[in-house]
Every structure is written in C-alpha cells, then in structure tokens.
Amino acid sequence: MLKRAIIGIVVLGTTFQASAMSGKLLLTGGVSQLEGSGGGGLTPWAFIGSYATRDEYGANFHATEVRTQDYTVKAQGLTVGIKNLVELSYSQQVFYTQEVSSANLGKNDQFGIQQDTIGLKFKVYGDGVLDQQTWIPQISVGVQRKENHEEDLVEALGAEDHIGVDYYVSFSKIILNQSFLYNLTLRSTKANQTGFLGFGGGENDEREIMTEMSFGYLLRHNLVLGMEYRNKPNNLTNFEEEDWKDIYLAWAPTKNISLTTAYVDLGNIAVKDNQSGIYTSLQVGF
Amino acid sequence: MKKNILILSLIFAFSALSASDFEDFGGMKKINKIVNEFSVKLQANEQMKSFFVESDMERFKSKLAEQFCAELGGPCKYTGQNMKRAHKGHDIKASHFYKLVEVLQETMRENNVSLRMQNKLLAKLAPMNKDVINH
Numbered sequence: 001m002l003k004r005a006i007i008g009i010v011v012l013g014t015t016f017q018a019s020a021m022s023g024k025l026l027l028t029g030g031v032s033q034l035e036g037s038g039g040g041g042l043t044p045w046a047f048i049g050s051y052a053t054r055d056e057y058g059a060n061f062h063a064t065e066v067r068t069q070d071y072t073v074k075a076q077g078l079t080v081g082i083k084n085l086v087e088l089s090y091s092q093q094v095f096y097t098q099e100v101s102s103a104n105l106g107k108n109d110q111f112g113i114q115q116d117t118i119g120l121k122f123k124v125y126g127d128g129v130l131d132q133q134t135w136i137p138q139i140s141v142g143v144q145r146k147e148n149h150e151e152d153l154v155e156a157l158g159a160e161d162h163i164g165v166d167y168y169v170s171f172s173k174i175i176l177n178q179s180f181l182y183n184l185t186l187r188s189t190k191a192n193q194t195g196f197l198g199f200g201g202g203e204n205d206e207r208e209i210m211t212e213m214s215f216g217y218l219l220r221h222n223l224v225l226g227m228e229y230r231n232k233p234n235n236l237t238n239f240e241e242e243d244w245k246d247i248y249l250a251w252a253p254t255k256n257i258s259l260t261t262a263y264v265d266l267g268n269i270a271v272k273d274n275q276s277g278i279y280t281s282l283q284v285g286f
Numbered sequence: 287m288k289k290n291i292l293i294l295s296l297i298f299a300f301s302a303l304s305a306s307d308f309e310d311f312g313g314m315k316k317i318n319k320i321v322n323e324f325s326v327k328l329q330a331n332e333q334m335k336s337f338f339v340e341s342d343m344e345r346f347k348s349k350l351a352e353q354f355c356a357e358l359g360g361p362c363k364y365t366g367q368n369m370k371r372a373h374k375g376h377d378i379k380a381s382h383f384y385k386l387v388e389v390l391q392e393t394m395r396e397n398n399v400s401l402r403m404q405n406k407l408l409a410k411l412a413p414m415n416k417d418v419i420n421h
Binding site for chain 2: 024054055056130131133177179
C-alpha cells in the first residue's frame with residue numbers, strides 16, 4: 001500500500017514539476033513530521049509547511065515508514081500551506097504490531113492500529129528564515145486532533161480515551177550566519193505513544209506539557225543533518241513509555257521532492273523494549 | 287549523540303577563528319565575478335527580467351559589488367540608494383525576493399564559495415526583504 005502510494009505521488013509530482021515552482025527557499029517549509037504537520041521527523045516546527053510565500057498556496061504529500069525491531073509504522077498525508085501563515089494537515093498513521101498482534105492482542109499479524117490526525121497551525125510572529133538581524137525565532141501555535149480507530153483495544157490496554165487533542169507552540173529559527181537551525185516545541189498532550197495506544201491512563205489522565213527539540217546543521221543548500229528529541233508522557237499503568245530521539249538527514253534534490261531518513265530510538269513501546277530503527281519519508285510538493 | 291554535539295561545537299569554534307569574511311569569500315575579484323554572472327542570470331530569468339529592462343546594468347553591478355563588499359566587512363562603502371528607494375516603483379513580491387536569493391545561491395555555488403560564506407552573505411541580505419518587498 002505504501003509502495004503504491006509512493007509511486008502514485010511520484011507520478012503526480014512529475015506532472016506538477018512542469019509548473020514553475022517558485023516560493024520559499026529549499027527545505028524552509030520543513031518536511032512533514034509523523035503526525036503530518038510541517039516540521040522535522042518527530043516534532044512540528046513553527047515554519048509553515050510547503051513553499052508557499054505570503055502571496056501563494058502550496059501543498060505536499062508525504063509517505064513515511066518507520067521500522068524498528070518489532071514494529072512498523074506507515075503514515076501518509078497531505079499538508080497545505082496558505083500564504084505562509086496557516087497550515088492545514090491530514091495524516092493517516094498505521095502502527096503495525098506484527099508478532100505482538102497474535103502473541104498479545106489476539107489479532108493476526110497483518111493487524112495495524114490506525115490513527116487519523118487533522119492538524120491546524122498558525123504563524124503568530126516573525127519569520128525564522130528572513131529575520132536574520134535578530135535571534136528571535138518564528139513562533140507558531142498549532143493543534144493536532146487525533147482519532148484512534150481501535151477504541152476497544154486501546155481502552156482494554158488501559159487508555160481512558162481513543163480521541164485526543166494536542167495543543168502546541170513552536171519556536172523555530174535558522175541562524176544563517178552559523179548554518180544552523182533550532183526548534184523548540186511545547187506540547188500539551190495526553191497521548192500515549194502519540195495516540196497509537198490511546199489517550200490518558202491509570203497512571204495519569206491529566207494534560208501535561210512535553211518539550212520537543214530539534215537542531216540542524218546545513219551541510220549543503222539542500223541537505224540538513226540534525227537531531228531531535230521528543231519528551232513523552234507516561235500515562236498507562238501497564239506499559240512504560242519513553243522519550244523519542246533521532247538523528248536525521250533531510251535532502252531536497254529538487255524543489256518539489258524531499259527525502260528524510262533518520263535513525264530513531266523510540267525506547268520501550270508496549271510489550272517490547274529498546275525499539276530503534278530507520279525512519280524514511282518521501283515528500284512531494286506542488 | 288555526544289559526538290555530534292562535539293563536531294558541531296568544533297565547526298562553530300573554527301568559524302569564529304576565521305580572519306576576515308571578505309577574504310574568505312574570495313575578495314573583490316570573486317565578488318565582481320559573481321555580481322557579473324548574477325546580473326546575467328537575473329536578466330535571463332523569466333520571473334526577474336522585467337525588473338531590469340530599464341536598468342543601467344553597469345551602475346547596478348558596481349553598486350551591488352560595493353554592497354556585497356561592505357556587507358562582508360571589506361574595504362568598501364556602499365554609495366547606492368537605500369534599499370527602499372532603489373526598489374520603489376517595482377511591484378516586488380516575496381516570491382521575487384526568494385527567487386533572487388536562489389539565483390544568487392546558484393551563482394555562488396558555481397563560483398565555489400563555501401556554504402558557510404554563502405550563508406554569511408545571505409544572513410546580511412535577508413533582513414533587507416522588509417525594504418525590498420513592497421507588494
């Protein structure tokens with residue numbers, strides 16, 4: 001299914017390549033993070049997704065796969081940038097539990113927990129790319145509404161709810177003088193493993209503020225090497241949840257295609273410890 | 287991960303030690319060459335050429351070279367009009383500004399300017415968007 005989606009969007013991307021792409025500078029719309037918002041791999045940034053300038057509209061498709069020792073996550077979605085001010089996103093993420101499905105969940109090995117996320121982001125201050133005369137970052141606020149399709153299952157695992165809303169504020173800046181970029185995101189959330197295991201739990205059912213950070217070094221005009229850290233709640237009584245980390249490389253060979261690959265360390269996820277692996281994401285814009 | 291932080295710190299340490307941005311960029315010779323090629327590209331670019339139809343290109347190039355030199359800390363003084371005045375009368379959108387940066391990046395790449403020096407110059411030019419974009 002992912003393969004078909006990738007072929008589909010590559011064909012679509014080629015069609016749109018004919019139209020002259022102008023817009024913002026390479027990679028300054030970020031890539032699409034796991035839940036579909038413009039950002040790094042794991043965390044949303046204040047930059048508005050797509051290359052649309054203040055006079056333009058833009059959009060991109062993304063297809064993402066994360067493979068660890070015991071699990072696979074596949075995600076695909078659409079991110080729309082409106083006048084470099086508002087960002088809308090929609091993303092479907094499926095968490096394939098593989099052998100855990102039959103061993104622990106009473107499902108077959110093809111089973112996946114699907115979650116849909118609708119995102120909305122507003123730029124509230126600054127331009128993190130052009131305002132090079134100041135250290136003050138671009139600031140955006142956003143919301144991600146997530147709906148997990150496996151209500152019975154996630155509640156059986158100890159979650160209080162299968163629907164949750166995250167609110168966040170992001171601070172992002174490229175310091176051109178140092179070829180460096182940073183992002184700080186503060187997220188108010190109850191999500192367990194971003195929502196794949198539902199929202200809230202026996203250990204904690206209150207919103208908490210999580211800190212997410214990204215750094216990047218511009219290796220070339222179209223290549224960024226960096227790392228991310230995503231602090232996560234620990235709400236479920238029976239399963240531990242750990243913070244996520246990655247080291248990523250984002251590459252934009254052309255203005256409408258970007259490829260991101262990362263080594264991710266996701267820690268304990270449900271019954272499996274020490275999950276780490278490779279994150280791959282293709283994004284096609286028009 | 288600790289190793290990465292170390293590498294990044296070293297890169298910053300070395301960048302702080304460099305003598306002069308103007309020299310590192312390649313001096314006046316490199317600036318003049320880049321400004322010449324940049325002007326040719328702008329005049330050939332579909333999005334940009336209309337802005338230069340009535341321009342005195344020799345004056346444009348000499349003032350631009352002065353400006354790059356001065357912004358890089360070289361021994362020049364910019365004697366052209368201020369940015370707001372220079373762009374008045376042209377209908378300049380954000381997309382034109384970004385296109386100009388892209389063409390400049392391309393020209394600097396073709397002239398083997400290091401990414402660090404490219405970004406140092408762009409960091410000086412980027413804030414001018416407020417006076418240049420008027421649409």
